[in-house]
Amino acid sequence: MRPWGTLVGVRPSKQLHKLLDEGKGYNEALAFMQQHFRLSQEKFDLLWQVCLTERPFLRESSRPKVFSVYVGIPFCPTRCLYCSFPSHSLTELNQLRESFVEKLLFEIKATGQMTKRLQMAPYTIYLGGGTPTSLIPEELEAVIAALQEAFPGKWREFTVEAGRPDTITPGHLKILKQKGVTRISVNPQSMHAKTLKIIGRHHTVEEVYQAVKYVREAAIPVINMDLILGLPEENAAMVAASVRQLLNFTPENITLHIFSPKRASRYYQNQTAYSLPPDSEIFAMQKQALALLSPQYRPYYLYRQRNILAGLENIGLCTTGHECIYNIVMIEERHHIFGLGGGATSKIINADLSLTNIATPKDVRMYMERVEELLERREKTLIKALQES
Numbered sequence: 001m002r003p004w005g006t007l008v009g010v011r012p013s014k015q016l017h018k019l020l021d022e023g024k025g026y027n028e029a030l031a032f033m034q035q036h037f038r039l040s041q042e043k044f045d046l047l048w049q050v051c052l053t054e055r056p057f058l059r060e061s062s063r064p065k066v067f068s069v070y071v072g073i074p075f076c077p078t079r080c081l082y083c084s085f086p087s088h089s090l091t092e093l094n095q096l097r098e099s100f101v102e103k104l105l106f107e108i109k110a111t112g113q114m115t116k117r118l119q120m121a122p123y124t125i126y127l128g129g130g131t132p133t134s135l136i137p138e139e140l141e142a143v144i145a146a147l148q149e150a151f152p153g154k155w156r157e158f159t160v161e162a163g164r165p166d167t168i169t170p171g172h173l174k175i176l177k178q179k180g181v182t183r184i185s186v187n188p189q190s191m192h193a194k195t196l197k198i199i200g201r202h203h204t205v206e207e208v209y210q211a212v213k214y215v216r217e218a219a220i221p222v223i224n225m226d227l228i229l230g231l232p233e234e235n236a237a238m239v240a241a242s243v244r245q246l247l248n249f250t251p252e253n254i255t256l257h258i259f260s261p262k263r264a265s266r267y268y269q270n271q272t273a274y275s276l277p278p279d280s281e282i283f284a285m286q287k288q289a290l291a292l293l294s295p296q297y298r299p300y301y302l303y304r305q306r307n308i309l310a311g312l313e314n315i316g317l318c319t320t321g322h323e324c325i326y327n328i329v330m331i332e333e334r335h336h337i338f339g340l341g342g343g344a345t346s347k348i349i350n351a352d353l354s355l356t357n358i359a360t361p362k363d364v365r366m367y368m369e370r371v372e373e374l375l376e377r378r379e380k381t382l383i384k385a386l387q388e389s
């Protein structure tokens with residue numbers, strides 16, 4: 001039996017939160033999860049730790065007039081092997097960048113006017129993608145300035161997912177620091193040059209070191225670093241070596257993903273060309289990585305994906321007091337999120353805690369054509385949800 005038993009779905013923590021809402025304690029909740037889903041003790045304990053960490057943030061954020069904003073910048077320097085997101089390359093970026101940024105600034109302004117009309121307050125802001133640092137510093141500055149004007153007030157957290165280390169320059173960091181970014185992601189995925197080549201990242205291990213150095217010099221308070229376990233031709237010893245290298249950077253957050261083949265990825269279209277580690281090796285990779293990170297890093301959120309190798313889960317870990325609040329509210333879906341830009345999803349929470357998702361197109365040209373219509377739909381859905389709350 002697999003560790004998650006018969007529990008399916010991306011967000012297993014939602015099940016446990018429901019039990020906690022009903023006032024169930026550890027033993028009662030464990031018995032329920034074992035009886036209904038044959039969940040292993042190990043995964044229950046992981047869920048328990050995650051849910052208890054999340055609950056204060058959920059209490060703080062789960063109010064009808066509070067929202068977070070996600071901005072999708074759908075451009076990347078190259079396409080990673082495992083990516084299912086049709087982000088646009090730098091060549092396309094050069095043709096579309098100006099008009100995309102212009103439309104995005106319009107969408108940010110219009111959303112700000114809507115939230116002011118409805119007397120709502122911003123909570124966290126997340127600039128993701130794609131790779132936001134694919135934009136030149138001046139464009140990034142314009143986007144952040146528009147966000148600050150549209151959503152005034154003190155944000156609880158402001159993340160920029162720089163992601164690709166080769167896009168992060170001192171020029172970008174100067175802007176991010178000036179604009180009050182509190183968290184930045186620098187994602188190596190692996191610290192092995194051979195693997196980086198296989199997965200098409202087109203950056204070097206040295207560029208990871210350089211990017212972290214720039215971020216530390218800019219004194220952005222929190223760095224997150226992502227690794228993917230189960231990449232082609234990697235083994236547990238290689239993952240452990242990557243984790244040890246990450247520990248040298250003392251990042252406040254480390255996210256351990258498990259490779260998850262997606263239909264729209266380059267990997268899926270050419271699977272026979274790659275050799276993935278067997279499940280037993282994936283289990284060993286995760287076990288060793290978690291052992292190396294414990295006890296200074298604690299899990300604070302998790303999610304699963306369809307086809308995730310060995311049926312495991314992606315785990316976000318943090319040092320004390322450095323949970324990424326946006327990740328928590330995004331996974332638990334008890335808080336309105338307005339997804340702006342390309343390939344972003346708005347999540348409007350209804351009075352009964354059900355959810356209405358509104359996605360913006362991933363294709364930049366389609367996004368630009370449909371912004372007005374999406375704004376209208378988002379506002380109508382939100383007003384209905386607020387009236388019923």
Ligand code: SF4
Nearest residue numbers: 076079080083129130
């Ligand atoms: S950085 Fe992320 S969005 Fe960009 S190609 Fe790689 S996986 Fe896709």
